[in-house]
Amino acid sequence: MKSESFVKSHLIRYKWQYLFGTILLSISSLLQLQIPKFLETFADHVEASTLTQTILIQLAIYITLIGFGIAFFRSSGRIFIFRLSRILEKKVRRSLFTHWVKMPSQYYNKQRIGDLMSHAINDVNLIRDVAMRGIFLTIEAFILITVAVITMAITINVWLTLLVILPLPGLTYLTYKFRLQIQERSTKVQEAIGHLTSTVQEFCSGIRVVKSYSQENHERQRFKRDNQHNVKANQQLILTNSMFNSISIGIVGLSYLLSIFFGGLLVMNGTISLGEFVAFNTYLSLLIAPVENLGKVINTLQRGWASNIRLRNILNTEPEVKDESMVQEDGEVHGEIHIENLSFSYPESNEVALKNIHLTVPRGSSLAIVGRVGSGKTTLINVLTRMYNPPKGTIFYDGRDIYEIPLKTLRKSVGIVPQENFLFSSTIAKNIAFDPEHYSREDVAEAAKLSQVYNNIIEFPKKFDTPLGERGISLSGGQRQRVSIARSLIKEASIFIFDDSLSAVDGETEEKILQGMKEKMNEQTTIIVSHRISSIKHADQIIVMEEGRIAERGTHESLLKEKGLYRRMYEKQTFGHENIIGD
Secondary structure (H helix, E strand, O other): OOOOOHHHHHHHHOHHHHHHHHHHHHHHHHHHOOHHHHHHHHHHHHHOOOOOHHHHHHHHHHHHHHHHHHHHHHHHHHHHHHHHHHHHHHHHHHHHHHHHHHOOHHHHOOOOHHHHHHHHHHHHHHHHHHHHHHHHHHHHHHHHHHHHHHHHHHHOOHHHHHHHHOOOOHHHHHHHHHHHHHHHHHHHHHHHHHHHHHHHHHHHHOHHHHHHOOOHHHHHHHHHHHHHHHHHHHHHHHHHHHHHHHHHHHHHHHHHHHHHHHHHHHHHOOOOOHHHHHHHHHHHHHHHHHHHHHHHHHHHHHHHHHHHHHHHHHHOOOOOOOOOOOOOOOOOOOOOEEEEEEEEEOOOOOOEEEEEEEEEEOOOOEEEEEEOOOOOHHHHHHHHOOOOOOOOOOEEEOOEEHHHOOHHHHHHHEEEEOOOOOOOOOEHHHHHOOOOOOOOHHHHHHHHHHOOOHHHHOOOOOHHHOEOOHHHOOOOHHHHHHHHHHHHHOOOOOEEEEEOOOOOOOHHHHHHHHHHHHHHOOOOEEEEEOOOHHHHOOOOEEEEEEOOEEEEEEOHHHHHHHOOHHHHHHHHHHOOOOOOOOO
16 A cells, blocks of 8 residues: 555554553553552541551552552563564665665666655654654553543542543644644655755765865855755744644643642532542643653654655655566576667657667677767667666567566676766775675686786785775776776676776776777677777777767778768877767
8 A cells, every 4th residue: 555654564563562562551551550549548647647657658668669660661661662663663764775776777867865865764763753652652641541531530530530631632633733734844854854965965975076166165055055944944843843732731731720620629528538639630640741742642643654655655666677577587698689670768858869779789799889979879778788668679688578588687697887987985805896696806806907907906005905985086087997897897797888988097008908808708798888999999890879870880990981970080089189979
């Protein structure tokens, strides 16, 4: 169910554990309700002038023992229920992250990192609060209020009890009036937190750009604006909560006023004794905290429900790129690629990015893709690796439609070095061996040698165990790029794709990398996207992209003879006027 509550399903699953926690709280509540009886006895003895030292000591011992009992059972119930709430927190956060792992990369193009972090932290914490404080206070309040009211009515005076609890239904109306406002303002607070988190995340990631352009003051003003917006959103929520809690306390105070006034009249006319009056007001004082807590619980429930809706909306978002129901898990991808009449547009875009692409790449051969900026090179790579869904019946691997191949099998069979060389904040070795398969240190070193980054790594004090900063910032651009290449080369893939992945290295290093790749990938299919002719001139097949179409195709020699776009690119680079053509 799209609106199913996380807490509800959690309560059903752990119903027996919650029942045990309820029993512990019930014992604690029942023990609390014994204290008014002892105070009644004390007051009656005082009124009758029969209080002795023995009676006083006995009452003190009984109240002390009951106090220890209350502390033990209440703490035990609290620990038990709070522990269950942490289980829910872990479960929801795990479900959220698992869902995000399944989502395609295009999903993250539409999301801000700060919003995602806010969902994973703040929204999950609010769900936990419902299962923790919300359930704990609700159980305790229900037991205390129910048993106390019944006891007051039976043992003291039923009419006084009815009169005192008469204002309490006003809490129901109050809850109804504040419910939507609390939900709305809670949502605005979460949005403000997400926006503020995104601002901080972008600043930290782009600190070098900020410093380079002397934009510190601009970023301070931007943070100040977002921070103030967050403060205002929280102030509005605090105002609503304060009004709700204040009126709730006022309703409780009205009940207490009625008890003092009319209870006093009953004592004066002899309807109830002084001890019963003391006991009655003690019962009522025990009700004040639970009734006040109900206001907090309702506030928590409203905020939790708003978080529940947000998280459910995320979890009910189906990934656009996923396995078809008829996909079988067996089978491998060997490397033959066939594209037939492929036309493609990005989601939510009316512009055609690829037009009538026909292409065959035999197994073990090499394909090079060149073209101007925005010609469709990276788009073609995206649909080949199913980062985006191509039309059915247009892309085939080994004669099988791409939709018949499980995503896990496809991704395992393709080693790709994207344009953005992302490195994780771990060691160099872990970045290179970033794969489900286990690789030895020798495998890691061999991949580093092939990508011509080995000599740089062993110069570091900790060599392959050198920790990298955020996004590998401690390495140069060329080193990051070569570590990314090593991460791809270490895979036992049948297809390798290099999307303009040699742009940050010099010509001599490039030649060494290409030679090493050629020796390693003599049986693998290789696709190289580049703006450098030197990187692709030895490819078995070269295609030139222009406005989403294949404008030219052939070998290096045959394309030079055509005197077309490829020839012009070659001449510009040969004469030193390098034209940067990349996506």
